[in-house]
Amino acid sequence: EIVMTQSPATLSVSPGETATLSCRASQNVSSDLAWYQQKPGQAPRLLIYGASTRATGVPARVSGSGSGREFTLTISSLQSEDFALYYCQQYNNWPPLTFGGGTQVEIK
């Protein structure tokens, strides 16, 4: 099973600044990596797939990068709607599909 590790667990950022979230895989997952945003009481929402392709409707200030074992989600010019929980997920080697433990982006 591929273990996904996200860091930091909590990220405190001021509105308008940039948030940088990290995700590390225990094995090479190529570019088979997705990012999701989840707000309280809601289902997750797909942001990025293929490590760097934005899903429909995701603003350009959200970007993903990386391949192999190291991945980054960058959210620039943070807005109020960006303060949420973020998960990475690998789909290179299954079963199982596996998620990271999440990074909470909070208002500083």
Added chain:
Amino acid sequence: VQLVQSGAEVKKPGASVKVSCKASSYTFTTFGISWVRQAPGQGLDWMGWISAYNGSTHYAHHLQGRVTMTKDTSTSTVHMELRSLRSDDTAVYYCAVTMYNYPCYFHSWGQGTLVTVSS
């Protein structure tokens, strides 16, 4: 793509629960659907996947023997049954569509179904 799930359930330990997920706004048999659960205050846990095309399944090892996923093409609905419920099965259960006929990333999600296991 829309996924609408059945309502909340309360079950006793040892019982079974069946959650449904009705798909619309796309050709049901084209893609697959996964089930993902989230215990209170916890992260996301993939449970398994079913092909809406031919009904083939892949289950998470830790749920093998307790979970069954089935499909009903006539109603564009996927069902997830979990047996021998325990208190740590208390969670919100989500269905999510993968836009390929194999498990990958989750393009759209249902609204979630809270299953509470309590004596």
